Amino acid sequence: MTINHRVFKYVLLPFFLVFWSFSGISRAGIITILPIQVGDGMGNLGNASQQLYLDATNKIWSQAGLTFNYLPFTSIISSDFYSLDNQTEVDDLFAMAPGASMMPKTISMWFVSGHFDAYGEVNSTAGGLSSNRIVIADSVFAEGRLDTIAHEVGHLLGLQHDDLGVETNFLMRSGDDRITPTLIGDIFPDGVGLDRLTAGQISTALSDAKVTAVPEPSSLILFAGSVGIAFVRRRRGVK
């Protein structure tokens, strides 16, 4: 066996297989969220029943290969932020960020009793931890708006209401005229196909720094197989 053969067999081939398997990590990622309930100090909490609409959110974002990971609920007490009556209070909440996560990839999500004119809002200030903030109002749960959390996360991943191709059956359409699902079965690709994302939006969202890439199952299997082949070849070479 020549030295070139050995180099190929024991170094280049395993390296190629491992590299090939990792190159298959293309469209899978995790979004991590810290849920923070805001209390009024009198025993009332935003999102008292701790709903997350996780199944709906995961189904919507499966179009981009994203899944959502919620950390355990935490809470803060603030009579000022319990109900957000104007934009100044919303901005103050985002600026002061009580109880927010310090992890750069973790989104802090405050649950409040009310927002003066929206189901939810994200901090539009770009940059660092300041752009990892979402507020969700109780009206989301009272009215069963399954897609608001997914919509707000879309904003944090760089998506806008007026992105090219966004119509009333798309996730990022504004809440005042978006057709929203009542049943998970109406979320794309099933039923009437609501909460769609455009290809451009998927590309934009996946390139955001808050998305933690994870290997897809097929990639993991390929990777494990590659390591196994390399190991067997090495063992045979020793004999």
Place this chain on the structure above:
Amino acid sequence: MLSLATGVLALLACTQTSGPSADTRKTPELVREFFSPSGEFRLVISGSKGWLNPRPSAELFQMLDSGRSSVQEWRIEELPHRLGPESAIISNDGIVVLVDEWIRTPSPRALTVFDREGMVKSVYSFDEIAKITGMSPSLMIKSAKTGTWESGKPILAADSVSTRFFTCDTYFSLNLKTGEISSKTTSD
């Protein structure tokens, strides 16, 4: 000049709304009224506490003495419709039809018919309307000009016996006496 600038800033502060990264909540007026064509019946849909509770009440009144007085026919404390119906039709006989919910969704209550006593006579979901008309649900949504399936304004027949609804490029009729709907092929 300074006071003018201050005034403008104060006005902006008063009129500020959530930013472009909010999921806007468009609520209807807290109190809405719908009348029968003759003006004899008045339906009042009332929300409360700035829509903190999304389930409004509904009251039907019969107008007397040329509208100078009225008598309550019935009252429903909480409608299941989120933020109330998208719209309502009242016949000259006092039959009430609630159309869709205010929030745009393929609703399980796309049409709700109440009899003169305020009892629910029939309810049709978005999916049932799709089945009856034979239309694709996706096409119904695409053609919707209001709500999630109406492609045109409904027409109440002159005799108040039926209402014609439009979706996609077809229509169907709702019989107000029986509460039953039929596609155009069987009603015409």
